[in-house]
Amino acid sequence: MTRVAVLGAKGRMGSESVRAINAADGLEVVAEIDLGDSLDQVTAAGAEVALDFTQPHVALDNVLWCIEHGVDVVVGTSGFDDERIAAVRSALGDSPASGVLVVPNFSIGAILMMRFAATAAPFFESVEVIEMHHPDKVDAPSGTAVRTAELIAASRREAGSPGLPDATTTDPDGARGAKIDGIPVHSVRARGFVASQQVLMGGAGEEFTIRHDSHDRTSFMPGVVAAVRGAGSRPGLTVGLDDVLGL
Amino acid sequence: MTRVAVLGAKGRMGSESVRAINAADGLEVVAEIDLGDSLDQVTAAGAEVALDFTQPHVALDNVLWCIEHGVDVVVGTSGFDDERIAAVRSALGDSPASGVLVVPNFSIGAILMMRFAATAAPFFESVEVIEMHHPDKVDAPSGTAVRTAELIAASRREAGSPGLPDATTTDPDGARGAKIDGIPVHSVRARGFVASQQVLMGGAGEEFTIRHDSHDRTSFMPGVVAAVRGAGSRPGLTVGLDDVLGL
Amino acid sequence: MTRVAVLGAKGRMGSESVRAINAADGLEVVAEIDLGDSLDQVTAAGAEVALDFTQPHVALDNVLWCIEHGVDVVVGTSGFDDERIAAVRSALGDSPASGVLVVPNFSIGAILMMRFAATAAPFFESVEVIEMHHPDKVDAPSGTAVRTAELIAASRREAGSPGLPDATTTDPDGARGAKIDGIPVHSVRARGFVASQQVLMGGAGEEFTIRHDSHDRTSFMPGVVAAVRGAGSRPGLTVGLDDVLGL
Amino acid sequence: MTRVAVLGAKGRMGSESVRAINAADGLEVVAEIDLGDSLDQVTAAGAEVALDFTQPHVALDNVLWCIEHGVDVVVGTSGFDDERIAAVRSALGDSPASGVLVVPNFSIGAILMMRFAATAAPFFESVEVIEMHHPDKVDAPSGTAVRTAELIAASRREAGSPGLPDATTTDPDGARGAKIDGIPVHSVRARGFVASQQVLMGGAGEEFTIRHDSHDRTSFMPGVVAAVRGAGSRPGLTVGLDDVLGL
Structure with missing residues (x-):
């Protein structure tokens, strides 16, 4: 003992x-x-x-x-x-x-999500983060999402990945979120969620998603x-x- | 015939x-x-x-x-x-x-998604739209997402729903997307997607999601x-x- | 009052x-x-x-x-x-x-899910139900999933929809779940879920999903x-x- | 060159x-x-x-x-x-x-999914696999899903993980799929999918999901x-x- x-x-x-x-x-x-x-x-x-x-x-x-x-x-x-x-x-x-x-x-789930996202990100052309939290949260994006984006960006830099493709020319003002080191992070605030996050990656003809949902401590x-x-x-x-x- | x-x-x-x-x-x-x-x-x-x-x-x-x-x-x-x-x-x-x-x-799928989102939205405290398209798309949010948000907002207005709860005080600059009639619309641009959209709704202790993925014409x-x-x-x-x- | x-x-x-x-x-x-x-x-x-x-x-x-x-x-x-x-x-x-x-x-969410699934099902070639509950649940499929499948089957019958396409010839023994009125219902039992269900529909080049997650009463x-x-x-x-x- | x-x-x-x-x-x-x-x-x-x-x-x-x-x-x-x-x-x-x-x-996405699933599985109490393919596929579960389940089972064995919790007593006959080395694999066959798979893991108060969708070669x-x-x-x-x- x-x-x-x-x-x-x-x-x-x-x-x-x-x-x-x-x-x-x-x-x-x-x-x-x-x-x-x-x-x-x-x-x-x-x-x-x-x-x-x-x-x-x-x-x-x-x-x-x-x-x-x-x-x-x-x-x-x-x-x-x-x-x-x-x-x-x-x-x-x-x-x-x-x-x-x-x-x-x-959160082991959050740690695995960050680790896997950093490992996988250089293998895909695109990557964006969507984090979903309860609407009483005051900061956006979440600390975990910022850290995830930083790790993804670092991993892509190290692998020599090119910038994310994005032809957007009209984008009024954004909803909620930020670009962190070039990685878009979308922040959803909705009752029902406690702390959730997904990392979306995409290449020609495929999508790869890692998602973690935490409902209580x-x-x-x-x-x-x-x-x-x-x-x-x-x-x-x-x-x-x-x-x-x-x- | x-x-x-x-x-x-x-x-x-x-x-x-x-x-x-x-x-x-x-x-x-x-x-x-x-x-x-x-x-x-x-x-x-x-x-x-x-x-x-x-x-x-x-x-x-x-x-x-x-x-x-x-x-x-x-x-x-x-x-x-x-x-x-x-x-x-x-x-x-x-x-x-x-x-x-x-x-x-x-797209019958898109029509059903809009119809169901408008019907369901007054029953939940929160609602946000996430649309995911290929990175060669020039406009954000997509036309379907804007229309969906407008229908959701109209349906909530008619039902007398209160505004969406959102305690966010720090939100640097947004990622990609817009608020349409008060409804946050997040725009993901990633290779692998053609035209996808999800409508996320949430109330205390629950989430309700409608999602449509279109891969080709x-x-x-x-x-x-x-x-x-x-x-x-x-x-x-x-x-x-x-x-x-x-x- | x-x-x-x-x-x-x-x-x-x-x-x-x-x-x-x-x-x-x-x-x-x-x-x-x-x-x-x-x-x-x-x-x-x-x-x-x-x-x-x-x-x-x-x-x-x-x-x-x-x-x-x-x-x-x-x-x-x-x-x-x-x-x-x-x-x-x-x-x-x-x-x-x-x-x-x-x-x-x-559960208004469950009621909407059933209603929308029954409305949408005749418009798609395929439909299957996946329900996810905590592993202490003794019955599979869940009552809500059975009811959903019955409503989907009734709605497709009324619309004159053909049977679901399925070329499967080798299918050892199934995991957990049942076919209810011809609609496959898959039952996931995993810690972390309370009561969740998704209805997956598909047609050529598209998927349509309705999902409800309930975390507490x-x-x-x-x-x-x-x-x-x-x-x-x-x-x-x-x-x-x-x-x-x-x- | x-x-x-x-x-x-x-x-x-x-x-x-x-x-x-x-x-x-x-x-x-x-x-x-x-x-x-x-x-x-x-x-x-x-x-x-x-x-x-x-x-x-x-x-x-x-x-x-x-x-x-x-x-x-x-x-x-x-x-x-x-x-x-x-x-x-x-x-x-x-x-x-x-x-x-x-x-x-x-498929690098499938390889990453299998690798990540095997790494993560010992950290969660529950794990199940859901694979989704087009309805013209004759075999269920898919080869990738079987391989994923085998890798998960091996990884849990090596880590000394206990069996998956499952209190199910009534389970009529299963929908489509199999138990592979004790890991439930659910096989969805629906038009619109080409080759998709998700690995669902769960612990008290959380879910962890890895998903790969492949739309063409x-x-x-x-x-x-x-x-x-x-x-x-x-x-x-x-x-x-x-x-x-x-x-």
């Missing part, structure tokens, strides 16, 4: 993660820590891995504390930016004992469990789940 | 239509007329219905000639605008003997055959296939 | 309906009745419409009681079979004062609200939501 | 390939050989690579002749079975000078061109395009 501490255990992702970790083979939650609780509980409970779903400014302190106390840590907190990642790298030093796994996206739990399982065997800093998933 | 004359018989739609009409039960092509041929062949061959796939300026003269000679006529020529339709109505007069059926779109032939069959029994002017299809 | 009693108010559909009715313009729940409660509360609270989400054998008694007491009633209880419907018809007699609306399916609430609103103005027995929806 | 001979140049795949090769940078067709022509034209024209789209029994002799004459060869002929492949391996011997590339499937040409380009740099026997595509 790997002993796990969850920081931010009462939040939405934290509480869902507590359930998922306790349901997973070989893992158990030994400390549920939230606002006002002392981190000493992590070591007192004998946790080997900490999972952080707090706030960006708190998360960095939590990670540094874990490094100091020899506890591996998975950072799921959103907004853990490059500056914070640099601070972690510096704290780990040259011969790190702890593993720190920073995960910007726990339980879809992140396989990624959370994989991260907690993988953190211990990776001393030093790792960003993203790809390596843990063997991709 | 209904005897049919095809005007513009050597063009792409004309020649495909000759094949389709000859393959249809109860119809036969008795005159194939193209540039430089005399319309007298229509009556000489005993044609009861003429199908016009010529050019807008020629088509009007053809229709007037058919009315004068008591031949029913189906106008499939694109660009046969309101002014020309008014001229036909005036020529038919109060007690028309001939039937003139003007068909802006022979054979998909217009059932509409052409239905129009030729229906023209004779409709004295006077009819615009659109809906009535012929019993919709 | 229309005053509504909900019978079976503590069940999953009942409690969700209480919330939805109270949130709807012009409706309010005045009695929440469950196991062991007396129906007298319905009249004591001045309810004009009762909504029944109980059990088939209880529901019939409830309906008969409502007829006797001049309360309109919507029956949402599943398993309210033809025999029970006959008993209701008999109780209503020739000049019914009450309206009884029996609703086998509150909130998607039934617009149908529940429409039924409660419509029950009062329909004396006598009505089966199905189509008429209430103006379809 | 790489000089290419096409064997079976008048067939459907052969003639399309002649066009595609001549349109590709750095390749030119120097010999078009069909029934009754002598293979000596291959060497007389100075061809460096031969592309074979003939018949299985002829293809083996063609390959052996090419090996003998130091010409690299791509075998696109369907039905080039394991026995013939063994004969080629034996003829190549231990220090092969020629490269022989046997390609059972030139031009979609095979990028694979043909890649094969012809790659054959020369791979002495010995290679089966499948994966390696040439860098997958």
Whole structure:
């Protein structure tokens, strides 16, 4: 049994993660820590891995504390930016004992979609992204769609792919979305969707589509469990789940 | 056997239509007329219905000639605008003997999609249109998508539907497409598509999608055959296939 | 304000309906009745419409009681079979004062899908149904898919459509599903789906698809609200939501 | 310029390939050989690579002749079975000078679909395959769908994935399709489709779909061109395009 501490255990992702970790083979939650609780509980409970779903400014302190106390840590907190990642790298030093796994996206489906889209895009003449989210979302395009388009564009650049064919001469003003590195991203906002995305590719006489639909945050739990399982065997800093998933 | 004359018989739609009409039960092509041929062949061959796939300026003269000679006529020529339709109505007069059926779109699939989208749209909170065409198309959104959005907007207005929910605050510049009467239309241009469209509707906990994919002009032939069959029994002017299809 | 009693108010559909009715313009729940409660509360609270989400054998008694007491009633209880419907018809007699609306399916999306599929099917050479549900479902195909296939088959028979083309000579044993009145229904069982269905139609050079995805029972609430609103103005027995929806 | 001979140049795949090769940078067709022509034209024209789209029994002799004459060869002929492949391996011997590339499937889209499905399948609880072909096809499931299911099953076995969850107790007789190595494959036969396939995967709260639609044989040409380009740099026997595509 790997002993796990969850920081931010009462939040939405934290509480869902507590359930998922306790349901997973070989893992158990030994400390549920939230606002006002002392981190000493992590070591007192004998946790080997900490999972952080707090706030960006708190998360960095939590990670540094874990490094100091020899506890591996998975950072799921959103907004853990490059500056914070640099601070972690510096704290780990040259011969790190702890593993720190920073995960910007726990959705294995989204990770596979991005990976496959980047691999496939150079083989097709055209590629566009359509992302579909609930209408309460304030930003368009979504972060995942922007990242997908960037990866597609990078992959095509590296393969020497030509620009996308497009004879459009009249295009009034666009609906919702953006061109990211030359890749059109269409943003649909409709009740009924939570977080969906499709990547459409096309060549003469064929279409190739990758689509991911996420309906609730339980879809992140396989990624959370994989991260907690993988953190211990990776001393030093790792960003993203790809390596843990063997991709 | 209904005897049919095809005007513009050597063009792409004309020649495909000759094949389709000859393959249809109860119809036969008795005159194939193209540039430089005399319309007298229509009556000489005993044609009861003429199908016009010529050019807008020629088509009007053809229709007037058919009315004068008591031949029913189906106008499939694109660009046969309101002014020309008014001229036909005036020529038919109060007690028309001939039937003139003007068909802006022979795709039964597209007609059903528009009809169903307009019927369904007031029952859902959100609706957006995504149309996908080959990248050599110069205009965006497509004519069918604009018409679909207009019909959806009119149907929602009539039903007293509220505006579409949309909390978007950051939306850089749009990808390709437009808002038509408040309905977002996203235009994808990708090799592999000929003419495809989906209408996405959503309410709490559900999505409803209507999609039509057309891969080549054979998909217009059932509409052409239905129009030729229906023209004779409709004295006077009819615009659109809906009535012929019993919709 | 229309005053509504909900019978079976503590069940999953009942409690969700209480919330939805109270949130709807012009409706309010005045009695929440469950196991062991007396129906007298319905009249004591001045309810004009009762909504029944109980059990088939209880529901019939409830309906008969409502007829006797001049309360309109919507029956949402599943398993309210033809025999029970006959008993209701008999109780209503020739000049019914009450309206009884029996609703086998509150999903407006599913109703539209069935309606559109039946309308469109005669216009295409081929049609097949694919339904996708969670893997804990015990029956295949789903009731909605069977009903859809029956409606499609009836509509094609009436239109004189030929049988579906199918040259298959080797087909080992089928995956999951059935042929219903000659219409192939494929049943997918996969985690992540709740209740989804698509109807695929095809003709030369084109495909036409209608798809409905339902993710949770909130998607039934617009149908529940429409039924409660419509029950009062329909004396006598009505089966199905189509008429209430103006379809 | 790489000089290419096409064997079976008048067939459907052969003639399309002649066009595609001549349109590709750095390749030119120097010999078009069909029934009754002598293979000596291959060497007389100075061809460096031969592309074979003939018949299985002829293809083996063609390959052996090419090996003998130091010409690299791509075998696109369907039905080039394991026995013939063994004969080629034996003829190549231990220090092969020629490269022989046997390609059972030139569709890069289909190859990517199979590759991605096998990679993704262990990450999801459920997976099913739906393949959609024209109704004149005699076999169900399609060869590509069977191969996809086998690859998915192998990948899940290797990853130690549990069996697919399925609570179905009533399942009359199936529609069209099969279970292949435990993976349900649904076969749709509908006019309008040429060759399409989707792989549906699902986990709690999410769905992941990979779909490929092929509308005509031009979609095979990028694979043909890649094969012809790659054959020369791979002495010995290679089966499948994966390696040439860098997958």
